[in-house]
Amino acid sequence: MDTALIPEGRKRCPLWQFVLFIAVVGAVLLWGVYAMILCWLKGLNQTNMNNAYGFALWIWADLAVIALGGGAFFSGFLKYIIGKDELKNLINYAVIIGFICYSSALLILAIDIGQPLRGWFIFWHANVHSMLTEVAFCLSCYFAVLTIEFIPLILENRQIDKVRFFHNLSHNMHHIMAVFAATGAFLSFFHQGSLGGVAGVLFARPFGFREGVLIWPWTFFLFTWSAAACGPCFTILITKITEKVTRKKLVKDNVIELLAKISGWMLLTYIVAKIIDTWYWAVVTAPEAGFTMMDFYSNNPLYGLWILFLEIVLGGIVPALILITPAGRKNKATLLLATVLAVIGVCVNRWVMVLQVLAVPVMPFESWFMYAPSWQEVATTILPLAYGAILIAIAHRYLPIFPQEPELNPVEQQAG
Amino acid sequence: MKKAQEHTAPKKYGMVIDLDKCTGCGACMAACMAENNVPFREDETDKNLSITWLRVYKLTNGKKFPNADVCYLPRPCMHCEGHHGHSPCVSVCPATATDYSYDTGIVSQIYTRCFGCRYCMAACPYHVRYFNWWDPVWPEGMEKMLSPNVSVRTRGVVEKCSFCFHRYQIAMEKVRYEGRAELAEDEYQTACTQACPANAITFGDLNNHDHAVYKLKTHPDAFRLLERLGTNPKVYYISSREWVRRQGDNYLENEGKVVAKAH
Amino acid sequence: MFPFSFEWIWDMSHMVFHGGLWYALSIIGLGMTYCILKSVVDTVQGKGGDGHH
């Protein structure tokens, strides 16, 4: 039925399978949309946030998806600026994943504010000294860049491409894509960093506070670095999942391995910096505020040293070591393990930098603040996943995203 | 138009609270709620969801009878000066809804500008900032008792203690009418200060030699909460009890005796 | 965001911040304008028909 829309020379599942998938995921999406509307109409009392937890699950989800969406800017940077041309076989998908991540992040931010109708104040009445202002500006601008990178992909749809103007537009946009990619890399450097700065500048919150250079705390640079390291891991992971679901090979191994190798070295250097940062913070920054490191990891039901181990060792050192060894990234199982661990590692890092910052008691006569999200928060956090799955499904079905797909999956000529 | 404005020395309004006098009666909290149109809920059991600009904390020394001791600690907004007005909350607000005035030293919060991102709440270690999780609902007829001097807040914005700044504004009207240059100490006092039956709270200009707070802040037993974080708060506490002073800040084991820093 | 808004100050931090912002916005805006205009011209000139480059 929809064969006219499907890219030439590529095989797709029957329409009923596709519709069924969209329907099932769509149900989850609607659940999330319902929760989102509840939050907008009834206000943030629908959440389990409270005066101790001004930031909670959503801000974590925001930071996490943006870190994972970092694959788009970093592979764009590698392809267009460094000149790693093999990545052209993965860049389209990285852009789509980035687009999903960033649109989700903006949506979450729109739900997360108490007065959504006043959200534009962050732009209009901007306080440039606030890390959140920098986040909002760079995020919106970078989302615009991702949209620009996504448009030519949409225009490559068989039917749209027939329209001469769209064909030319797609061609012209491809032509100067490096300019957009460079702008995107510039913007990403700042907003990934300023997200790190969000907790890092809170000088009265000893768990999050970091020293730094000029106005930027060390977390600024660590966040950019970790997003560049772990974002591509997420791109690889989603590509592998897509290959599993569609039951065909979409990207050649050498492309994946190249990205995995770069990612591995990024992750290794990041984790060394992270260890130095943690060590300096534990022996210098925290004691200056009257805290021992163990004050942050004891006397509460959740946060223990295990979380530090999970983040740094399991989510950092292990995947870095796997990815930098040729055998590690060539082996499918260990490659997958490494990407999963790296994704977990960066997510734990973002969790810690949002929620643990608020959980730690600062006044000595207080105790730890604990929090569990309400179903509305969980539903709105799952919403982007469902939305992402649907967008990927539609994009994969109707757009020629993977240039190597026809070569890897030759279609026998069929009659009719 | 005359350019002769009120060219007076910058003030730094602050408080000194004598914890040895505080009985924990809560009159200051009640006065504050009434003065500032603070909304309340039918069920206030979860203090993390309700709004109390001035909150009285109960501190214990953790010892058993007969050495057990408690101390009540009223905690308004500290109106941190930080470093040149760079208080923890002011610089993080993305929409410039909160500001620090070099004229009075008061940290303001503009409810109509705030869009509820709650970054300032994350920044404040004293938990003085409260979010309006619900729209305010007053019992029938009570909305007529609201003070016209303080604007009422809506759902989805952050609010906090203003050192009853509207009282300063009202007091200044008279000062101007009478053609005086300066506000007298007793003309501008916060609601909690006046409500305290034990006279535990003293309020005034920390820069002014003639104000009571100027002398009290240099009391040998005076301390401020979380001073070593660099918040530079304008609320001082006095307690003769060492354990109370020690709970004013975090200390590593074996750190020396608690003495007030020079300020 | 704009020089006429109350929060705007002509100091270093504002110039750096907004400089970066407007720089990025202009590249995005000019880039897209170029693409669209060039595509209009190309289409009028009859380029890009039949889906071939």
Add this chain to the structure above:
Amino acid sequence: MSTVKAKDDGAGGFIILFFILGFVASMILGWIVFPKLLYSQKEQPFNFDHAIHMDMVGACESCHFFRDDGTFSGIPKLAQCIDCHQDVQGFTKDEEIFVNEYVRNYREVPWLIYSEQPDCVYFSHSAHVLSGGMECKTCHGPIAETETSRPYEYNRITGYSRDIWGKSMLGLKKNPWDRMKMDDCAECHRENGVKQNSAQTHKGACFVCHK
């Protein structure tokens, strides 16, 4: 190419006409329909003649005065008017309404205040008139010369008086009283060096004009 061009010529006139029509429609929408939609009008309870009162009493302060605590009385209460208006004076219908409906029943007149600021704004008349030496006219315009009360217009969404945004939809102004937005207060404060004491903006701190 020639066929394409011929086609274009045929459609060109239509396109231009379409553009002009659209332009006119949007102008009408923006300048006439939108303000009507955005603002609603209310009439004052009855007409008030400022000019005639000025002839009688001589100065603004006679009715709009400062109280002993420095606060400003604003629009006079019935108690002040009663001194002169115990009985109907003159022959206007408005005077009749005032005396019969309000004075006789001791009912306050529910005047609509053109210059009423939103709830979050604090404004001190003493700071401007007594300390600053400003004239009433600077902010209120030549209201003392008016003989009729214009309709009170208010924004349907915010409920604020139209005098705040000003008559011009673009928010432009010629006279200082044409607009009463925050930027107008700030501009005058900046020019006169009033309390530029904010740590954030180096302009007036929020807690000068806000409450």
